Amino acid sequence: MSSIRLVAVLVAAALVGGCSAGDDQSPEKPSTAKPIGSPTASASASVAGGPLAGKVIVLDPGHQLGNARFPREIDEPVDAGGFEKECNTTGTATNRGYPEATFVWQLAREVRRQLRRLGARVVLTRSTNSDAHWGPCVDERGRAGNPDRPGPTADVKLSLHADGLHDAGAHGFHVIRPGRLPGYTDDIAGASRVLALAVRDALVRARFQPSSYRGTRGLDVRTDLGTLNLSDVPVVLVELGNMRNAAEAAVMSSAAGRDRYARALVRGVRAYLAG
Secondary structure (H helix, E strand, O other): OOOOOOHHHHHHHHHHHHOOOOOOOOOOOOOOOOOOOOOEEOHHHOOOOOOOOOOEEEEEEOOOOOHHHOHHHHHOEEEOOOOEEEOOOOOOEOOOOOEHHHHHHHHHHHHHHHHHHOOOEEEEOOOOOOOOOOOOOHHHHHHOOOOOOOOOOOOEEEEEEEEOOOOOOOOOEEEEEEOOOOOOOOOOHHHHHHHHHHHHHHHHHOOOOEOOOOOEOOEEEEOOOHHHHOOOOOEEEEEEEEOOOHHHHHHHHOHHHHHHHHHHHHHHHHHHHHO
16 A cells, blocks of 8 residues: 655546546535545335445545645544554556555446445445545544444445555565554454454465565555554455556556456355354
8 A cells, every 4th residue: 555655646647537537526615624435324225124234334545646735634643543644545557557455446436336236235435436525544444333423334345455666576466464563452452353353364276376575475564553542343444456557557457457456345244243
């Protein structure tokens, strides 16, 4: 999940990706106000009586397309679980300019569609994919779906990302679960490990390759990510592949590839909830 600090370059790449075929973003008025992205959900779109009826899943499409336009806002430190980190980062992009923000937004919407067909209620941590908006910060993302937050309490939360390592040959996904951080994740670390295994196994069954450079057999453990540390429900952060790898970039950039990712993620969620 590399941060691209050359703002002008990333904005240009984001605009290319944002105009690509299949992008479902709507026109937005420029805004420099607070981050857009209060958790949103529509239970009416869920299928009544499906196998996931009554379940609530939070999907966190990492970053926001406009983050690069608001460096001061996204660099502001926020709580990340007993320490401070920057509010957010710009995310990465493919070599052809397809932004991580757009990839995970489009993927999250497809995952949501498939989960709703199974009866689940789905909450997104942001409601737009716009170069006029920024955030939300990692502390807000991390707390989305918690029992003490507005809206429904989640049964599970997935944070969706893609990596951007430039090293030749670097490829593959890795699923990050929270390590035990006393006072923060000690109550969800065990369940999150089970979730991470279910998601990893589903991605492998879908013929996605585990990372060649991060974690072990597609799994990693971290205690420095606010999105994980501040969650009070089982959570994982999935780096779905390396956007700088041409083969993986092609999969991420296609509707068929995103459907394949989505089906794997939904299978992982179902396997976890069935356990």
